[in-house]
Amino acid sequence: MAERAEIVVVGAGPAGIAAACAARECGRSVRVVDENPHAGGQIWRGELPQPWRTRWEQAAVPMQAGATAFGFAGEQTLLVECEGRAMEIAFERLIVATGARERLLPFPGWTLPGVTGAGGLQALMKSGLDLAGRRVVVAGSGPLLAEAGASLLAAGALVAIVAEQASFRQMIPFLGRIAARRGKWTQALRIASALRKTRYRAGAWPLSVERRDGALSVTLRLGPRREVIECDYLACGFGLLGNTELAQLAGCQVVNGCVVVDEHQRTSVLGIYCAGEPVGIAGVESALAQGLTAGYHAAGREDLATACTPGRDRGRRFQRVLAEAFALRPELKELATPDTIICRCEDVRLGELAGFLTWREAKLHTRCGMGACQGRVCGAALEFVAGMPAASVRPPLVPVSVGVLAGEQ
Amino acid sequence: MPEPVTIILNGERRPVAAGSSVAAALLTMGVAARRSVSGEERSAVCGMGICEECRVMVDGRAGVRGCLVTCRDGMEVRTNG
Ligand SMILES: Cc1cc2nc3c(=O)[nH]c(=O)nc-3n(C[C@H](O)[C@H](O)[C@H](O)COP(=O)(O)OP(=O)(O)OC[C@H]3O[C@@H](n4cnc5c(N)ncnc54)[C@H](O)[C@@H]3O)c2cc1C
Numbered sequence: 001m002a003e004r005a006e007i008v009v010v011g012a013g014p015a016g017i018a019a020a021c022a023a024r025e026c027g028r029s030v031r032v033v034d035e036n037p038h039a040g041g042q043i044w045r046g047e048l049p050q051p052w053r054t055r056w057e058q059a060a061v062p063m064q065a066g067a068t069a070f071g072f073a074g075e076q077t078l079l080v081e082c083e084g085r086a087m088e089i090a091f092e093r094l095i096v097a098t099g100a101r102e103r104l105l106p107f108p109g110w111t112l113p114g115v116t117g118a119g120g121l122q123a124l125m126k127s128g129l130d131l132a133g134r135r136v137v138v139a140g141s142g143p144l145l146a147e148a149g150a151s152l153l154a155a156g157a158l159v160a161i162v163a164e165q166a167s168f169r170q171m172i173p174f175l176g177r178i179a180a181r182r183g184k185w186t187q188a189l190r191i192a193s194a195l196r197k198t199r200y201r202a203g204a205w206p207l208s209v210e211r212r213d214g215a216l217s218v219t220l221r222l223g224p225r226r227e228v229i230e231c232d233y234l235a236c237g238f239g240l241l242g243n244t245e246l247a248q249l250a251g252c253q254v255v256n257g258c259v260v261v262d263e264h265q266r267t268s269v270l271g272i273y274c275a276g277e278p279v280g281i282a283g284v285e286s287a288l289a290q291g292l293t294a295g296y297h298a299a300g301r302e303d304l305a306t307a308c309t310p311g312r313d314r315g316r317r318f319q320r321v322l323a324e325a326f327a328l329r330p331e332l333k334e335l336a337t338p339d340t341i342i343c344r345c346e347d348v349r350l351g352e353l354a355g356f357l358t359w360r361e362a363k364l365h366t367r368c369g370m371g372a373c374q375g376r377v378c379g380a381a382l383e384f385v386a387g388m389p390a391a392s393v394r395p396p397l398v399p400v401s402v403g404v405l406a407g408e409q
Numbered sequence: 410m411p412e413p414v415t416i417i418l419n420g421e422r423r424p425v426a427a428g429s430s431v432a433a434a435l436l437t438m439g440v441a442a443r444r445s446v447s448g449e450e451r452s453a454v455c456g457m458g459i460c461e462e463c464r465v466m467v468d469g470r471a472g473v474r475g476c477l478v479t480c481r482d483g484m485e486v487r488t489n490g
């Protein structure tokens with residue numbers, strides 16, 4: 001089945017929604033694909049706030065939900081998998097708005113059921129996980145921890161502690177930045193008042209977790225001390241990483257984990273734009289501004305695109321403050337032991353990876369990163385823990401059955 | 410509260426909250442989604458389609474990420490699929 005649209009947008013998070021609305025409002029034919037069942041991306045999850053809800057409804061952009069973009073057939077055809085079937089969508093311009101994922105780091109016990117991402121547990125809660133009365137330890141790094149802690153509390157979870165690995169001193173510039181922005185105040189106060197009901201600790205991180213009598217027993221380092229806390233879930237994520245794989249597959253230049261774009265969100269490949277978190281982790285306002293810029297420019301309205309760049313640049317500056325405030329401490333590299341699984345898909349342990357200098361070499365000999373997630377979890381983990389640079393991206397992006405690929409030809 | 414829907418989990422009828430994803434429903438019930446290649450129990454981690462730890466069989470289709478699928482009445486879900 002082949003479809004066609006002037007502008008195809010991958011991802012219906014804030015960036016993709018803004019891009020699609022902008023392009024549609026300029027009269028272009030637009031198609032959106034997103035692998036989640038609802039539009040809204042990670043922050044909105046199907047519940048768009050105003051004015052975006054109305055704008056999105058009015059634009060009425062055809063959207064294929066539950067559809068994963070996994071590769072390309074030629075320069076201007078996107079390959080998409082939906083409910084086990086492959087689909088081709090031809091485009092003139094492509095806007096990659098694939099968002100971000102959490103960085104998950106290995107420590108003893110991190111593969112146990114009940115150990116999730118921090119935003120991960122929040123996402124699962126928003127898609128129906130009942131957390132009422134369940135004990136949760138939130139750990140890792142980044143502004144998402146406080147955000148997750150607050151929303152888990154609101155869902156009735158008993159949040160024992162929110163453990164941020166960054167020291168309080170390291171976070172001061174970030175806190176100053178929030179205080180300087182009126183728009184952020186209400187959000188910050190809401191989170192702070194929610195977190196008053198729990199312990200928020202800076203300079204704290206998980207050392208290990210085990211399962212004991214049906215519960216998780218988490219050992220945390222809290223400054224000079226260790227503390228063991230019993231819980232049902234350990235929600236642990238160490239910041240966000242842009243999903244750059246699709247852009248990389250298309251041949252777009254990526255530097256330091258960020259897709260390189262110009263002031264109008266154009267990548268190094270003609271006709272391909274990138275907006276939102278793959279360009280750099282900068283939050284929702286920046287994602288929206290970038291999406292609008294890309295959408296208008298792809299629709300041929302450079303004037304409108306240029307008008308959106310201030311919002312984008314504010315986000316860019318914020319991105320630098322974020323990265324410094326939540327830089328990961330070196331102690332986290334030492335958490336995994338030789339026996340700790342690094343590649344969850346193939347159960348490759350850290351000890352088996354000793355002696356390999358590059359991820360490519362390790363992959364060939366151990367299957368590390370060759371499993372279903374295609375290295376999207378262990379790649380970043382290995383880069384941080386062992387300093388192994390990530391290997392190049394190969395199609396398909398997600399495991400697609402041979403049948404799907406065959407049906408394709 | 411909307412009426413719960415019933416899924417068929419490993420051959421057994423189980424009520425789950427309406428609108429719940431398959432991965433969230435399994436976690437709520439305390440049922441692991443899969444066993445890893447070395448036999449460890451695994452369940453949902455990222456909640457957003459990245460980690461592949463929530464893979465199950467849905468209506469005969471193997472390797473489906475449970476966090477991206479909403480439970481429907483009569484849906485057949487098999488763990489380890
Ligand atoms: C788990 C998680 C939770 C978060 N929670 C919060 C929060 O509570 N508050 C907050 O301020 N910020 C939160 N963030 C940060 C937030 O995601 C960003 O600030 C903002 O939403 C970025 O918008 P975006 O459009 O760039 O990306 P996203 O919102 O991530 O949207 C990207 C979309 O692309 C889709 N996609 C990706 N790859 C493909 C593909 N190959 N094929 C098809 N579709 C694809 C995804 O399904 C997703 O819907 C969270 C991030 C994560 C990862």
Ligand code: FES
Pocket residue numbers: 432452453454455456457458459460461462463464474475476477
């Ligand atoms: S929970 Fe990670 S892919 Fe479903």
